[in-house]
Amino acid sequence: MEEFRKKKLEELAKSQKHVYKYEFESPYFIHEIREKYEKEPRKDKIVVKATVKRVSKLDDGFVLRIASSSGLEMLAYTKESFEPNKTYNIEGILSRVDEKLSLIDAKVSTNEPNTTIDDIKKEFDLDPNFEDVSIAGRLVALRSMGKAIFGHIQDFSGKLQIYIKKDVVGDEKFKFVEDFLDVGDIIGVKGKLFRTHTGELTVEVFDIELLTKALNNMPEKWHGIKDVEIKYRQRYLDLIANESSRKVFVLRSKIIKALREFFDKNKFMEVETPILQPIASGATARPFITYHNYLESELYLRIAPELYLKKLIVGGIPRVYEIGKNFRNEGVDTTHNPEFTMVEFYAAYWDYKKLIKFTEELFDYLIEATNIDKVHTENGIINLKPPFRVAKFFELLEEKTSKDKKFFLHHEEELKKFAQELGIPRAYTLPKAKLIEKVFEYTVEDELVQPTFIIDFPKILSPLAKTHREDDELVERFELYINKKEIANAYSELNDPEDQAKRFLEQKLQKATGDEEAMETDDDFVEALKYGMPPTAGEGIGIDRLVMLFANVDSIRDVILFPATRKIE
RNA sequence: GAGCCACUAGCUCAGCUGGUAGAGCAACGGACUUUUAAUCCGUGGGUCGGGGGUUCAAGUCCCCCGUGGCUCACCA
Numbered sequence: 001m002e003e004f005r006k007k008k009l010e011e012l013a014k015s016q017k018h019v020y021k022y023e024f025e026s027p028y029f030i031h032e033i034r035e036k037y038e039k040e041p042r043k044d045k046i047v048v049k050a051t052v053k054r055v056s057k058l059d060d061g062f063v064l065r066i067a068s069s070s071g072l073e074m075l076a077y078t079k080e081s082f083e084p085n086k087t088y089n090i091e092g093i094l095s096r097v098d099e100k101l102s103l104i105d106a107k108v109s110t111n112e113p114n115t116t117i118d119d120i121k122k123e124f125d126l127d128p129n130f131e132d133v134s135i136a137g138r139l140v141a142l143r144s145m146g147k148a149i150f151g152h153i154q155d156f157s158g159k160l161q162i163y164i165k166k167d168v169v170g171d172e173k174f175k176f177v178e179d180f181l182d183v184g185d186i187i188g189v190k191g192k193l194f195r196t197h198t199g200e201l202t203v204e205v206f207d208i209e210l211l212t213k214a215l216n217n218m219p220e221k222w223h224g225i226k227d228v229e230i231k232y233r234q235r236y237l238d239l240i241a242n243e244s245s246r247k248v249f250v251l252r253s254k255i256i257k258a259l260r261e262f263f264d265k266n267k268f269m270e271v272e273t274p275i276l277q278p279i280a281s282g283a284t285a286r287p288f289i290t291y292h293n294y295l296e297s298e299l300y301l302r303i304a305p306e307l308y309l310k311k312l313i314v315g316g317i318p319r320v321y322e323i324g325k326n327f328r329n330e331g332v333d334t335t336h337n338p339e340f341t342m343v344e345f346y347a348a349y350w351d352y353k354k355l356i357k358f359t360e361e362l363f364d365y366l367i368e369a370t371n372i373d374k375v376h377t378e379n380g381i382i383n384l385k386p387p388f389r390v391a392k393f394f395e396l397l398e399e400k401t402s403k404d405k406k407f408f409l410h411h412e413e414e415l416k417k418f419a420q421e422l423g424i425p426r427a428y429t430l431p432k433a434k435l436i437e438k439v440f441e442y443t444v445e446d447e448l449v450q451p452t453f454i455i456d457f458p459k460i461l462s463p464l465a466k467t468h469r470e471d472d473e474l475v476e477r478f479e480l481y482i483n484k485k486e487i488a489n490a491y492s493e494l495n496d497p498e499d500q501a502k503r504f505l506e507q508k509l510q511k512a513t514g515d516e517e518a519m520e521t522d523d524d525f526v527e528a529l530k531y532g533m534p535p536t537a538g539e540g541i542g543i544d545r546l547v548m549l550f551a552n553v554d555s556i557r558d559v560i561l562f563p564a565t566r567k568i569e
Numbered sequence: 570g571a572g573c574c575a576c577u578a579g580c581u582c583a584g585c586u587g588g589u590a591g592a593g594c595a596a597c598g599g600a601c602u603u604u605u606a607a608u609c610c611g612u613g614g615g616u617c618g619g620g621g622g623u624u625c626a627a628g629u630c631c632c633c634c635g636u637g638g639c640u641c642a643c644c645a
Contacts, residue, residue: 003596004596004597005596054606054607056606063606065605073605100605141605141606143604143605143607143608144601144604145601145602145603145604145607145608146600146601146602147601147602148601148602148603148604149602149604150603150604150605150607151605152605161604161605163602163603163604165602165603166602167602182596183595183596196603196604196605197603198603198604198605200603200604200605202603202604202605216579217579217580217595217596218579218580218595219579219580219581219595220579220580220581220593220594220595221580221594221595221606222580222581222593222594222606223580223581223582223593223594224580224581225580225581226580226581226582227576227580227581227637228637228638229576229636229637229638230580232637237580241580283645284644284645285644285645286644328644328645330643330644330645331570331642331643331644333643333644334639335644335645336644336645340645425641425642426642485645486645489645517643517644542645545645565636565637566635566636566637
């Protein structure tokens with residue numbers, strides 16, 4: 001804790017000023033105020049004549065503060081080196097970065113100026129005309145100029161400059177600000193909006209109030225929080241300091257909201273099924289175990305909601321979806337968190353072909369909602385706009401290995417040998433189903449960068465999927481791969497109770513031969529099927545991975561607010 | 570679970586073959602009424618992740634432990 005701040009707190013208490021206020025009238029978020037007076041540029045390429053006032057180094061290039069002859073300023077992001085105090089014709093793409101009008105990809109231009117900073121400002125930064133505002137936020141910067149003080153307040157939606165003049169707020173208030181306010185404090189201000197001569201939207205403050213004192217120092221303003229350990233364990237600091245992080249979680253919220261809208265629009269009903277389950281089935285994964293004192297029995301945190309949702313289809317709900325967490329007791333890495341969010345949905349009278357179309361419609365909807373239809377990854381530009389490629393599981397395998405379906409399903413010894421040659425560890429001890437999966441991973445997965453539906457999986461990999469109508473050894477199932485990651489998994493649901501019982505039995509046998517992740521038998525589910533489940537298709541989409549895709553981040557921990565971390569001793 | 574790498578001021582980072590622990594921002598004192606990574610002058614700040622060892626001397630070399638990252642294994 002900061003000693004000086006503590007002292008300020010004590011002094012304030014002595015003078016009977018409340019340091020932790022109860023409320024403040026603040027009808028708008030900061031972004032709503034900015035929205036009124038700031039138009040979004042359309043990313044046109046422009047050329048302006050400007051003088052470079054300051055050059056600041058970034059990790060990747062420079063930021064320039066450039067000014068017109070009349071003194072209006074804007075920022076320019078560049079990779080080229082510019083000399084301060086020189087005048088250039090600068091071209092770049094007009095956009096808004098960190099709330100400020102900026103040129104991106106700026107460079108020295110041989111073209112004549114086609115506009116001026118003054119004209120641009122007039123068009124996109126409107127005159128607020130001294131509107132009265134009352135607004136609260138965290139003080140994130142404070143620059144004292146003697147008898148005037150500039151600062152910035154920030155809320156989750158944005159940042160706004162404040163300007164405190166001694167002869168406007170009065171000697172007493174001004175001294176209070178000088179003596180007691182620190183960067184990090186939560187404050188409320190009342191004042192009127194104007195633009196400074198460099199054009200920044202600013203509140204000229206006539207009243208200012210300390211609402212909450214911050215005792216700890218804030219993270220550094222320029223570099224933000226980089227230490228991933230602090231980012232994950234103290235996410236609030238990450239959210240205060242890093243705009244990029246705020247953006248990711250806003251995007252996540254947008255995506256989940258869009259999913260709900262999309263399902264609601266398509267007449268799906270949202271439900272909740274148990275997280276504490278007596279049998280952890282519906283997927284192949286190891287569960288967390290917990291204990292219920294009253295029932296005197298072990299319970300599992302669910303690894304999938306699948307079987308419960310299908311029971312609801314039996315119960316007559318024609319279309320259901322659930323957005324919620326699954327828990328899997330497995331390793332943690334950049335694509336796996338022990339608890340993760342999925343949407344699972346089931347529709348009676350549909351089959352997996354209908355789901356392919358439906359999934360494409362869903363992506364169309366997400367593209368519209370997020371305004372993102374392409375992502376630039378290290379694997380190249382991924383185009384998220386449907387329609388997507390459709391490819392058969394065994395055809396892809398055959399393309400890469402020149403071995404056919406028969407080889408994989410009926411020549412186990414040779415398959416083992418082949419797997420060994422591919423470098424798959426412990427090839428001789430793995431069960432056949434695992435081997436096929438592994439070979440697929442080793443040979444095909446790397447090429448699945450653009451969105452691809454892989455269809456028609458082998459039956460032995462899919463104990464809950466319906467047998468393929470044209471091939472008894474396959475099931476009607478697809479997985480959607482994007483950027484080498486599985487994003488969705490879907491199938492025509494198996495609704496023959498006897499077949500289902502048989503498949504569970506096969507899983508049991510696999511478990512007996514050492515496959516720890518083989519699926520648990522759920523007799524209640526088989527019982528439900530005996531009452532008749534209409535033909536149904538179902539799908540699960542990993543929301544964390546979906547957000548990773550749209551946000552273009554590499555680690556699942558960057559899209560989960562509080563990812564799993566080890567306890568610090 | 571295995572291998573490699575990292576951990577230094579509140580934050581971001583320097584610190585070579587062992588020789589009195591550094592910078593920028595933040596903080597503290599001062600100047601400045603349109604600044605904006607403000608500027609200018611001055612000041613304080615450290616169990617170098619923890620523990621042990623080698624040495625006249627360890628942030629630096631060795632061993633153990635902790636946390637994290639990457640790769641692999643496991644897994645969606």
